Amino acid sequence: MxxxxxxQGPIAAPPPPEPDPVPVNYLNNGYSIWSxxxxxxxxxIGILYLVSISVFFLAGGIAxxxxxxxxxxxxxxxxxxxxxxxxxxxxxVMMLFFFLIPAVPAVFGNFxxxxxxxxxxxxxxxxxxxxxxxxxxxxxxxxxxxxxGGIDTGWTLxxxxxxxxxxxxxxPGVVGVFISGFSSIMTGLNIMVTIHKMRAPGMTxxxxxxxxxxxxxxxxxxxxATPVVAITLLLIVVERMMGIGIFDPTIGGDxxxxxxxxxxxxxxxxxIMILPGMGVISxxxxxxxxxxxxGYHAVAWSSVGIAVVGFLLWAHHMFVAGxxxxxxxxxSLLSMLVAVPSAIKVFNWTATLYRGSxxxxxxxxxxxxxxxxxxxxGLTGLFLATLGTDIHLHxxxxxxxxxxxxxxxGMVMGYFAGLHYWWPKMTGxxxxxxxxxxxxxxxxxxxxxxxxxxxxxxxxGMPRRYPNYPHxxxxxxxxSTAGASILGIGYLMPxxxxxxxxxxxxKASANPWSATGLEWxxxxxPSVHNFEKTPVVVCGPYEYAIGVDQMGRxxxxxxxxxxxxxRRSGITGPAGPMxxxxxxxx
Amino acid sequence: MAEPNTATxxxxxxxxxxxxxxPATLILVFVVLxxxxxxNIGISGAMGPTKLTLPLQLAIASVQAGLxxxxxxxxxxGDKVVILTALSSLFWMGxxxxxxxxxxxxxxxxxx
Ligand code: HEM
Ligand SMILES: [Cu+2]
Numbered sequence: 001m002x003x004x005x006x007x008q009g010p011i012a013a014p015p016p017p018e019p020d021p022v023p024v025n026y027l028n029n030g031y032s033i034w035s036x037x038x039x040x041x042x043x044x045i046g047i048l049y050l051v052s053i054s055v056f057f058l059a060g061g062i063a064x065x066x067x068x069x070x071x072x073x074x075x076x077x078x079x080x081x082x083x084x085x086x087x088x089x090x091x092x093v094m095m096l097f098f099f100l101i102p103a104v105p106a107v108f109g110n111f112x113x114x115x116x117x118x119x120x121x122x123x124x125x126x127x128x129x130x131x132x133x134x135x136x137x138x139x140x141x142x143x144x145x146x147x148x149g150g151i152d153t154g155w156t157l158x159x160x161x162x163x164x165x166x167x168x169x170x171x172p173g174v175v176g177v178f179i180s181g182f183s184s185i186m187t188g189l190n191i192m193v194t195i196h197k198m199r200a201p202g203m204t205x206x207x208x209x210x211x212x213x214x215x216x217x218x219x220x221x222x223x224x225a226t227p228v229v230a231i232t233l234l235l236i237v238v239e240r241m242m243g244i245g246i247f248d249p250t251i252g253g254d255x256x257x258x259x260x261x262x263x264x265x266x267x268x269x270x271x272i273m274i275l276p277g278m279g280v281i282s283x284x285x286x287x288x289x290x291x292x293x294x295g296y297h298a299v300a301w302s303s304v305g306i307a308v309v310g311f312l313l314w315a316h317h318m319f320v321a322g323x324x325x326x327x328x329x330x331x332s333l334l335s336m337l338v339a340v341p342s343a344i345k346v347f348n349w350t351a352t353l354y355r356g357s358x359x360x361x362x363x364x365x366x367x368x369x370x371x372x373x374x375x376x377x378g379l380t381g382l383f384l385a386t387l388g389t390d391i392h393l394h395x396x397x398x399x400x401x402x403x404x405x406x407x408x409x410g411m412v413m414g415y416f417a418g419l420h421y422w423w424p425k426m427t428g429x430x431x432x433x434x435x436x437x438x439x440x441x442x443x444x445x446x447x448x449x450x451x452x453x454x455x456x457x458x459x460x461g462m463p464r465r466y467p468n469y470p471h472x473x474x475x476x477x478x479x480s481t482a483g484a485s486i487l488g489i490g491y492l493m494p495x496x497x498x499x500x501x502x503x504x505x506x507k508a509s510a511n512p513w514s515a516t517g518l519e520w521x522x523x524x525x526p527s528v529h530n531f532e533k534t535p536v537v538v539c540g541p542y543e544y545a546i547g548v549d550q551m552g553r554x555x556x557x558x559x560x561x562x563x564x565x566x567r568r569s570g571i572t573g574p575a576g577p578m579x580x581x582x583x584x585x586x
Numbered sequence: 587m588a589e590p591n592t593a594t595x596x597x598x599x600x601x602x603x604x605x606x607x608x609p610a611t612l613i614l615v616f617v618v619l620x621x622x623x624x625x626n627i628g629i630s631g632a633m634g635p636t637k638l639t640l641p642l643q644l645a646i647a648s649v650q651a652g653l654x655x656x657x658x659x660x661x662x663x664g665d666k667v668v669i670l671t672a673l674s675s676l677f678w679m680g681x682x683x684x685x686x687x688x689x690x691x692x693x694x695x696x697x698x
Binding site for chain 1: 667675678681682685686688689690691692693695
């Protein structure tokens with residue numbers, strides 16, 4: 001592609017003056033509870049989601065704590081077997097449906113998609129607010145049912161156990177998940193239409209930040225897959241309440257049918273969870289290595305590729321469930337395919353880091369953690385996708401470790417990277433640099449200690465979802481619980497220093513990381529309508545090498561770079577394009 | 587409502603009025619849908635579980651779904667992107683069915 005900007009002199013253009021602090025921003029524009037509950041401002045709705053999913057994350061974390069503590073002893077340390085089943089189900093339901101799936105799309109997607117493409121709001125602001133209410137309705141129902149009495153089926157809700165035998169609150173839980181699914185559809189629809197219709201002048205598809213591409217792909221999955229799981233869940237309710245034989249073989253149903261329909265959603269849903277995280281990582285890695293992304297188009301299209309190919313491999317969860325041997329072969333093969341776009345991303349991120357001027361602020365630490373942990377998670381996914389090995393590994397702790405590496409090591413890391421990256425923009429305050437770096441390191445260390453032992457015991461045959469295990473596994477379970485405690489402390493630390501930053505934090509400038517995206521052109525915190533004038537976009541999203549933002553203006557000094565002019569993002573310094581393989585997208 | 591569109595260019599700059607649904611058509615479509623539903627129930631009662639019953643019922647249901655999409659979901663007024671979206675959702679349903687059948691149709695086959 002051609003170079004859109006001709007840099008003159010060592011610094012391409014002077015940085016724009018710091019925008020005057022606006023007297024009315026989206027936060028101080030009304031303090032009453034109604035100004036929040038009836039808001040149609042995408043930024044406030046993002047904050048509503050942020051607060052609610054933080055609560056659900058905490059609740060899910062407490063359930064995980066019960067599970068881990070119970071596993072300290074081979075015969076169950078603290079709760080009964082029955083309570084144990086309810087604890088891990090509560091953990092899975094809350095974390096998956098009420099934290100991970102809405103985490104990045106509903107918080108950062110809502111908040112930043114309009115700002116990144118230069119729009120004033122999402123396409124359907126009222127639908128956006130409605131999505132939050134629908135989400136809360138479903139969440140309250142489901143969380144009430146997992147807490148009051150609980151569900152003991154596991155988050156996968158397999159019949160016939162869930163429809164015939166389980167003596168727990170399956171129906172309200174299932175209905176709650178069903179309802180919140182609509183919120184996911186609404187958010188996806190809203191984001192998709194916004195990206196199609198509301199881009200600022202000059203914001204071509206080839207200039208969209210990769211976060212926007214990632215959320216576009218996510219929305220595609222949300223729209224196409226969620227209806228299938230909604231119907232499936234309703235069928236569970238129908239069978240359980242009315243005894244109509246759909247899945248239960250004793251009354252003429254087919255239990256494998258449920259698994260097909262469930263995983264037709266739930267495998268793509270794991271990409272609903274990881275793709276937005278990948279989008280965040282592309283933003284953060286470029287910013288903190290001061291380089292253009294390596295292979296913009298490859299990274300953008302691999303998001304779409306993951307979204308599409310992700311629909312073709314669901315039955316790799318069913319290899320030992322009694323599906324046809326030939327289908328198992330086919331799905332094993334197709335599962336290998338999805339590793340290709342995932343690997344494209346990882347290679348491009350690594351190439352982006354190569355010879356960059358890297359600074360290790362908290363968002364960058366989380367992002368690097370994401371890359372490393374996602375590689376381990378993705379590679380172990382290939383072990384599981386291989387038909388022969390999966391017969392050995394299925395339903396063991398190996399699977400548990402695999403999906404925690406991708407979901408916690410991947411998505412939760414991505415979520416925290418995004419939170420730390422955009423926090424100054426969202427709140428107008430800087431948080432403690434030292435504490436946030438420490439938290440990132442504690443989380444990464446705790447994560448390894450928690451989940452690496454699980455690969456080992458899983459490979460040696462410890463099944464998942466069992467409260468009891470042979471003595472020789474105890475040491476590994478103790479390690480895992482110890483790691484989980486460290487992880488828990490790591491996750492609580494941001495609660496403290498981020499909250500403190502609201503009151504005592506230094507005021508953030510408009511562009512504290514010296515980033516190029518349009519969202520940094522608004523004041524921090526943004527004014528009600530984001531932009532005073534519709535921005536005009538003149539170049540690609542990551543022109544760090546020539547030092548201009550998407551409006552072609554210069555960048556302020558990046559934080560943490562010492563003040564040697566040769567190190568600035570000029571033409572000839574080590575961060576400049578003369579010294580760097582860089583691709584300019586224009 | 588049935589009279590031709592006489593709006594001047596100024597009066598209807600975006601051609602919105604042309605796109606407005608005609609209630610008579612909608613009611614007619616609705617009646618047809620109910621009629622097809624009744625026919626479907628009637629057929630299953632009259633034919634009993636023969637080999638043809640299910641395909642016939644599914645065919646009727648597809649016609650119903652098509653009517654809903656075309657009239658009620660406004661594919662009639664849709665531009666290219668909307669049509670493409672609708673077709674791609676059909677394609678996705680195709681994925682669902684084909685890969686389901688990859689399992690169901692080969693399950694009885696013996697390995698080796
Ligand atoms: C590189 C691509 C990936 C491959 C090839 C892969 C493969 C697999 C396979 C074959 C299983 C089934 C194992 C078994 O039950 O025996 C599995 C389980 C799982 N994977 Fe992955 N995976 C990949 C990436 C991901 C990602 C990105 C996520 C989420 C962000 C994820 C989340 C899960 C979850 C949640 C389960 C367990 C579901 C359950 O039974 O509760 N995987 N994976
Ligand atoms: Cu999967």
